[in-house]
């Protein structure tokens with residue numbers, strides 16, 4: 001299966017382990033990722049907060065580039081924010097006048113027939129469960145996982161087409177397939193404050209503390225995420241949270257692709273697991289996964 | 291909502307302007323408070339999303355634009371997903387933010403105005419976001435040059451931060467920005 005790949009800015013920097021683990025997992029599952037040539041930033045939060053036209057034009061341009069440079073009608077984006085911007089742009093361009101205006105701005109046509117997937121959807125919708133099961137050589141036995149979806153993998157449902165946005169379960173199912181145990185918890189779709197990571201860090205610390213707290217209270221050993229912004233907030237801010245709220249968090253935060261890779265027996269270094277800020281080595285050693 | 295003691299400037303055009311820019315009709319809101327109940331950042335806000343909708347309906351332009359509500363909105367889409375009247379509240383908030391920024395309204399935007407400006411400028415010239423420069427510029431302009439320095443060092447050590455930006459499609463980008471600006475006029 002060949003699919004256009006839109007990594008987005010974060011996967012080339014703070015979320016590099018998401019890129020590495022995604023590539024490993026896809027190659028194991030026979031998915032060929034064709035990176036869009038010279039893709040551009042999707043505009044993310046700043047664009048929709050300050051420039052309505054560019055917030056649609058940037059994703060539209062990338063969709064057009066996907067078609068032009070990879071010849072695929074399907075695009076996948078691992079970053080929940082990129083995914084959301086691509087989906088929302090498609091939703092807005094259903095209005096013919098908007099579409100015409102945007103095509104004028106990007107100076108090319110934006111194909112209607114492109115299907116956009118988040119990486120989690122790509123794996124859960126397009127890959128047979130049995131194929132994943134076959135690849136699991138080291139089932140993640142006895143590991144309790146809080147599957148964290150955050151905001152944009154599912155919301156707004158009008159753009160994403162997800163009707164279970166209040167209680168999504170695809171990641172939980174996947175985690176079960178690779179041998180781990182998903183826990184029931186409250187904050188799986190709560191916001192981590194992604195857009196404010198740099199401008200209003202206090203807000204992020206407050207939101208993130210609540211998420212970590214709830215995961216722990218639900219007996220989770222680790223949290224699994226599908227977004228580089230969620231990962232950055234949950235993984236990198238634990239020490240700052242501990243200082244501010246006098247807590248003692250030390251919870252490994254994994255991308256679901258890293259957990260899949262581990263269960264497939266891929267070398268953790270190739271998954272980028274040594275790049276986390278909150279130490280995961282002790283945990284992996286304890287569970288004989290290193 | 292207490293309104294008696296305030297000096298309110300009524301602007302009936304605000305709801306219309308929002309409708310024109312975003313297509314969202316704030317008059318559909320019947321104040322059920324579902325958006326306020328689920329808003330994860332409500333506790334920091336002067337007015338809840340529900341109150342914001344009311345203020346826009348009543349034309350309380352000054353309040354709608356200067357309350358901190360729109361700058362504490364995380365764009366988490368919870369309200370939008372739940373509104374029984376199908377109003378895209380997060381889009382209404384974005385539209386208000388855009389109006390404030392475009393018109394240069396004086397308001398405490400919690401550095402969002404600055405952040406957005408740096409981000410879009412960088413995009414125009416490099417096509418992608420280079421986090422080292424973005425954080426550096428933001429921290430310099432806000433007078434906190436050492437903010438998150440500890441994290442930055444750890445990230446460089448683990449190879450998360452690139453030492454050089456990647457610059458893509460600059461001339462195409464600049465043309466897109468130019469045409470977008472023309473379209474808005």
Ligand code: SF4
Pocket residue numbers: 318319320321322323324325326339340343372373374375376377379
């Ligand atoms: S959820 Fe919708 S109808 Fe209810 S108060 Fe909020 S905006 Fe109004």
Ligand code: SF4
Pocket residue numbers: 325328329330331332339362363364365366367368369370379380383
């Ligand atoms: S989008 Fe903004 S207003 Fe709506 S629930 Fe989220 S933070 Fe609150």
